[in-house]
Amino acid sequence: MEATAKTRSLQTADERREALIVAALRTFSDRGYAATPTTEIAKAAGISQAYLFRLFPTKQELFIAAIGRVRERILATFSTAAHQARNDGTPVLDAMGNGYVELVSNEPWVLRMLVHGSSAAACDPDIAAANRACWKQMVETAQRESQAPDEEIQRFFAMGMLINTLAAMDVRESDESWAKLLCEKPPPSIDN
């Protein structure tokens, strides 16, 4: 912050947009779409609310940009895990699943953004379209990288959504037997 103060006191609009998206991910993932005020995002990004609205003309567009960032993060995780698994000769889809679990445990905003994104999508067709775009790429990447049969891909994403839902309502595996059952990890591969 002070390092560049001599030579540059202003940042480019793109740098600010980047910072805004990061702040938006944090803030939206904490409080959801409708309940998050733009003032708070601007504060978290260290700029004025007025400038936020110059960089993203509506709150909705900022949210959609944030969804895009979630997509990128997940796709990168999938690809890395798949690459690793192919090198190790282990089942690719399992590796991607483990990668996802690790990702959301290190960066919970990913999971929370997906949950809030679903809810927001149910009320806003533009956000729904952004979500579909995100899913399209996730599914296609999972297919391409794993070459798994359709039914396994379907199970893969179904389990992902179950994990998200349970995490959103703060279910802890140790709580009760019904929770344990749902959190249990299925055997590593389906047919061996």
Added chain:
Amino acid sequence: MEATAKTRSLQTADERREALIVAALRTFSDRGYAATPTTEIAKAAGISQAYLFRLFPTKQELFIAAIGRVRERILATFSTAAHQARNDGTPVLDAMGNGYVELVSNEPWVLRMLVHGSSAAACDPDIAAANRACWKQMVETAQRESQAPDEEIQRFFAMGMLINTLAAMDVRESDESWAKLLCEKPPPSIDN
């Protein structure tokens, strides 16, 4: 209802509470928790906003009551489907799945309330607790009625969450190949 119309122009608080919950289900399921104003719920129920707050001291409590109603609706569907399947000698868990799909296609507010409930739960511990209570009963009922092994129960709910997520972002099966893949119904029973 009309039987007492002559002698009674006021309704009991319990009747109003009931009407309010029904209105809340409609309205919350349309617009989500945070984005739904209590004024709108009151209007839909045909009472003043002031009276709404006498019957439910906070918006949150009304939402939690609505979640309870969702739970009842789903449990009833599960039980009916299970009963029917046992009579017909068909697999119980499949019947419950079909029952759920039929339920949400006739009464989409059920699905939408679940989605919005997850998002709201991620931001409010009381709503999270209400959601867990709902899930506890759903899982226990599914277990008791179907006697299916844990892994199948887990798959059952995972598929349910996948269906909910896809529906929330308005995915139509016919749209694209990734969508088709995810919407495809797995073969009726796992091992025959």
Added chain:
DNA sequence: ACATTGAGTGAGTGCACACTCACTACTAGC
């Protein structure tokens, strides 16, 4: 030196929201 452009903001605006208060009208029991 100066003009042009882009970064950045303080101070609004108008509206919508959760929740409250003081009050009226109905009804059941005596």
Added chain:
DNA sequence: GCTAGTAGTGAGTGTGCACTCACTCAATGT
């Protein structure tokens, strides 16, 4: 009829929100 209690509301209140406007200041090219 009267009274005690419950059903029910009109009209706020204070706050918070998405979004705007008019403006300042820094950087860069000539």
